[in-house]
Amino acid sequence: MAYAVIRHYKGSAELIDELGRRSGEVEDLIRNIPGFLSYYLARSQEGGFSVSVFSDKAGVEESVRAARQYIQDNVPDVAGEPPEVMQGEVTISFTGQG
Numbered sequence: 001m002a003y004a005v006i007r008h009y010k011g012s013a014e015l016i017d018e019l020g021r022r023s024g025e026v027e028d029l030i031r032n033i034p035g036f037l038s039y040y041l042a043r044s045q046e047g048g049f050s051v052s053v054f055s056d057k058a059g060v061e062e063s064v065r066a067a068r069q070y071i072q073d074n075v076p077d078v079a080g081e082p083p084e085v086m087q088g089e090v091t092i093s094f095t096g097q098g
Contacts, residue, residue, distance in 0.1 A: 003087065010084065015071070035059030036052075
């Protein structure tokens with residue numbers, strides 16, 4: 001069983017750009033949370049969103065806390081509004097090749 005969290009950063013294109021420039025820091029932060037499985041950061045027309053997947057709910061909750069703290073501590077000037085956060089148990093999971 002896995003758990004996922006989506007953080008929707010509406011109207012925060014600058015934040016998405018800055019996180020992209022700091023990809024190594026973001027990777028270190030998220031990858032070191034117990035139960036880490038995968039992470040994606042995507043740009044959208046309204047800003048962007050991240051998708052994090054962990055092996056348990058505790059990992060998801062820690063990732064939400066860690067992401068909030070990282071943004072407050074490192075990029076508060078481009079943070080924008082707090083993200084909409086959605087989380088839940090993964091019911092279907094598969095990936096493609098390449």
